[in-house]
Amino acid sequence: MTSSPDLDSFISTFANDAEKGTVRNGYALFLYRRNESDLKVTATQIDQLLQKRDSSYTSKQLTVLQNLKYMMNQINSWKRRLSSNWMRIQDLLERPVQVPRSRKKQMPSTSLAETEDVLEDVDHAQEISTPVQKLRNDCERCETTRQEWIDKYNVLDSKLKKMRVSFKSLSGLYKVKLVNRMKNRKNEVIRKLRQENQRLKVELRVAKKFKPKTSVVNKSYYKEKLVLSRKELKNVKDKVNRMVAKLRQLEEQRKDFELDTTRLEHVEKDVECLKKPKMFDPSTRKCIYSCILHQVPFEKTCSLIKFIVHELTGISFTALPCTGTISNMALELGILSDLQVGELMFKENELTLSWDSTPLDGQQINSCHISSKHQNLTLQTFGMPGGTTEDYLEHILNAIHDIGCQYSTYHGIQQHIVLYTLFKSLQATLTDRAKVNKCVSDKLEEMVDRKLVQLKCFLHPLDGMASEARKELKKLDVDWSVSTSLYGHEGSAANLVHALSKLRYKENSRDPKGFKAYLLREGLKKTYIPRYVGNRLHVLFLLAGIIYKIKDSLAVYLEKFCKSMKLREAIEKDLTNPDVMVQIRVLGLFGKLLTGPWMKLFYNKSSGLRELSHLEMTPFVRRSITTLKELQLNPASILTLEFDVFGHPLLVDDVLVVLRDVELQPGERFFRTVSVLASCFVRVLERQLDDYLTGDLANPTEAMMLQTSSAPLHNIHSERVLGMVDSQFHRAPNASFGFVDAKVKCQANKTMDWLLAKPVKEQGSLIKFAVRQARKQRKVLEERVQVMGKTIMSRQIVIGQKRDKTERKKVEKKVLGCLEKDAGFGNDIFVALSTETKLILSSLLSERFDCLPLSIRHVWDVDGKDQVFDGKIVIYVKKGQKKCCRIVWDSEGQTDIPTTQIITDVVMGDFHFV
Known part of the structure; x- marks a missing residue:
């Protein structure tokens, strides 16, 4: 049996569609059912075709035939079942059945056989309807399942399309060919390495079979080779590190150059x-x-x-x-410095407040500072009306208030919180030993409502020791009848030191150039002799030692080369005076044993004891006092001591060798001078450092040590700043206090370094803030200067009134003396009065009423200004035993003035008769 052409065309069409992936089994069923009337084929024929396996069919077509056969068998079985069931249903429907409505109704009058037949038909109908319903349910479920699978297919299909689009985009993004090439190259490298590894394994196996005969030699050889390799490796690493560091440096330079280039690109030529x-x-x-x-x-x-x-x-x-704008910019430096100081005070908890003042061009200048463990910053340097406690306190409070206002405004913190924090950070004060500073510290304690540790500067006792030394040496001059040809009232030794300093530095009628040439000829530095301008620290002792060392060559210079005549002769005489040179020698020795080591310990930063705090230096002071007392009892030991007064080894130099020369036999006056100076030094130290020896600071607690941990050893920072202020006023005498203060504290605090360490953006915000605040601060400072001027004027008025009052009392005392003696008005104090005035005064003394009323004009001092008051003397009155005149003023009111006071006012020129 051969297949029909229609079947062949159907199978070929369906097979082609199946190869394209566009059909499913359900679609095949649909096609078959659509062509069922045209395709006169049975399942048997399809089975024969499958058994025949004609070569004209492909594998896809054979698969279609198998599926088609399976579907046809299913359809035929369904048809058979449906037809049989349908026949039974039709049969059942043609026989109507009556079912009783209720069990309570009477059964029909039928026979039992008929009833049984009816019941059998009903059961049969139910048996037939049940498979049909089930079949319908299966069909509906099949359709639902089919639709679900179709939906799932559509979803997966859409995902597939999206993945294909993504794949295409990724293929365009990543160069697949390039990656594959790299992969192939890596695989080739891996293959070669594996071959090399295999070769080395073979060599290793071969080498293990043969043990070297000279293993010890090989071991030492390879050990040396290992050491050399390690050294080479270390050198290479060091070289790499250097190159990396240099590379980083070059990279930073490159970035800077790029930044500069970018800036320059935006700037026109x-x-x-x-x-x-x-x-x-x-x-x-x-x-x-x-x-x-x-x-x-x-x-x-x-x-x-x-x-x-x-x-x-x-x-x-x-x-x-312009020039005016630049002058205004100087105040901006002060604002930036205030922010710098505020930043320190707001962060630190243990700070020390110090201040010092000096008169400058007739006005008192005060400089206050703050000290932490690592730095000293200047708060403000400003003028004061005077040197009272209120003046110091007002300046300190103004300085802290300005800093608090600037800091709170910039950071947006409430001002009272910032000021509370700033005052809370103050734990100690450091000043010199003036009484006013003690009062200021006490007032500050009352303001902050807590105890502040009141410290003193350790370098100021040197000034006291130099002053006491001059006084004692002057007494010795009187006792020894030392005659000196030099001018001065400080004693022969101090006058000699001062005269040599003037010879070296004074230009008028001196010889600074010749003295400089003499120092260079002797192989000494130009600054070998420091300038002596007064009693400052240990300059007197240092110069005394230098003068004693070069006295012989100095005498030659004075005799042969010096141009100055009078000063040269006077210095020559004192250089040859043995009593003067004894004092110079003793001063030089104390400079090596006491004042020099004192400066090194408490001032020089190169000292090895800089880690010690302020209160930890007290044992050194006690040790120095003990050594000085020993020198007082045994003055000869000053020539043999190997340690200074603090117990440190002496620094032996040329000056000390000459001062201790054995050939220069010391006499009785030498030992007496040593004993006297040691005694006066002990008195000075015990007086000025009493708090550290026996007072509150003698045995400090741990809390006190913590409070003073930030305190420096001295207050020379204030002295240095005051020197800078003096220099600025010499450069610009008409400069304002605000300008000088801003410039000086910015230099002292190194504010520009602090500003440049900030990020560029923060620098811009700080400068803009300083510009705004400088305009306001300028007005505040001008108002303070005006208030200070008014205060000075009011104090001058008070001083003038006090002087007038003192002079008036003297005149009134003389007037009373003349009146008590009944000398009349013939005394010298009445010489300037006219005869008419004397007659009127006599009438007032005798209380004659014929001269009343008497018009007068009285000049009074009101707020420092003379004010004239006109009135009349109308009657005489008595207040106790004093005779008085009642004056009624033209303006208003009346006053009873003693007659003696009226006479005194007339003599003084303040009372006139009209």
Whole structure:
């Protein structure tokens, strides 16, 4: 049996569609059912075709035939079941059956056989309807399942399409060919390495079979080779580290160059103006700040900046700040310094407040500072009306208040919180031994409501020792009848030191150039002899030792080369005076044993004891007092001591060798001088350091040690700042206090270094804040200067009134003396009065009423100004035993003035008769 052409075409069409993946079994069933009327084929025929396996059918077509055969068998079985069931249903429907409605109704009058037949038909109908319903349910479930699988297929198909799109995009993003090439190269490298590994394994196996005969030699050889390899490796590592460091440095330079290049790219070759809206930019201001701090005159600042920038970059500026603007910028430095100090005070908990003042051009200048463990910062340097406790306290409070206001405004913190924190950080005070400083410290304790440790400077006792030494040596001059040809009232030794300093540094009628040439000829430095301008620390003792060392060569210079005549002769006489040279020698020895080591211990930063706190230095003071007492009892030991007064080894130099020369036999006056000076030094130390020896600071507690951990050993920082202020006022006598204060404290605090250490963005915000606040601060400082001027004027008025009152009392005393003696008005104090005035005064004394009423004019001092009051004397009155005149004033009121006081006012010129 052969297949029909229609079947062949159906199978071929379906097979082709199946190869394309566009049909499923359900679709094949649909096609078969659609072509069922045309395809007159049975399952038997399809089975025969499958058994025949004609070569004209492909594997796909054979698969289609198998599926088709299976479907046809299923359909035929369903048809048979449906037809049989349908026949039974039709049969059952043609026989109607009546079922009783209720059990309570009476049964029909039928026979039992008929009833049984009816029941059998009903059961049969139920048996037939049950498979049909099940078949319908199966069909519906099949359709539902089929639809679910179709939906799942659609979802997966959409995902597949998306994945294909993603694959195409990723293929375009990543170069697959390049990756494959790299993969192949890596595989080739791995293959070669595996071959090499295999070869080395073979060599290892071969080498293990043969043991070297000279294993010891090989071992030492390879050990040496290992050492050399390690050294080479270390050298290579060091070289790599150096190169890496250099690379990092070059990288930073490259970034800086790129930044500079970027800036220059945005700047035209001819810059018209650096001034942005309302203000110059922060970079320009930083340049101006640097010029101000380096003492560049204001009128030269802009030209200097233009020249430097043009020479280095080729850029020219046509607009820069004027002189007045630069002057105003100086106050901005003060604002930045206040922020720097506020930052320290707000963060630290243990700070020490110190201050010191000095008169400058008739006005008192005070400088206050704050000290932490690592740095000293200047708060403010400003003028005061005087040197009272209230003046010091007001200046200190103003300085802290200004810092608190600037810090709170910049950081947005409430002002009272900042001020409370700043005052809370103060734990101690450090000053010299003036009584007013003690009062100021007590007032500060009352304000902060807690105990402050009141410390004293360790270097100021040197001034006291030098003063006491001059006094004692002057007494010895009187006792020994030492005659000196030099001018001065400080004693022969101090006068000689002062005269040599003037000869070296004084220009008028002195010989500074010749003295300098003499020092160079002797192989000494030009600064070998320091300048002596008064009693400062241990300069007197240092110069005494130097003079004693060079006395012989100095005598030759004075005799042959010195141009000064009178001073030269006077110095020559004192250099040859043995009593003067004894005093000079003793001063030099104490400079080596006491004052020099004192400066090194308490002032020199190179000392090895800088880690000790302020109160930990007390044992050294006690040791020095003990040594001085021993010298007082045994003055000869000063020539043999190997240690200084603190127990440290003496530094033996040329000066000390000459001072201790054995050939120079010391006499009785030498030992007496040593004993006297040692005694006066002990008195000075015990008086000025009493708190450290027997007072509250003698045995400090742990809490006190913690409070004073930030305290420096001395207060020379204040002295240094006051010297800078003096220099600034000499450079610019008309400069304001605000300008000088801002410049000096910015230099002392190194505020520019602090500013440049900040990020660039923060630098800009700090400078902009300083610009705004400087305008306000300028007005505040001007108001303070005005208030200070008014205070000075009011105090001058009070002083004038006191002097007038004192003089008036003297005149009134003389007037009373004349009246008691009935001398009349013939005394010398009445010489300037006219005869008419004397007659009127006589009438007042005798209380004659014929001269009343008497018009008068009285001058009174009201708020420092003379004010005239007119009135009349109307009647005489008595107040106790005093005779008085009642004066009625033209303005209002009346006053009873004693007659003697009226006479005194007339003599003084304040009372006139009209």
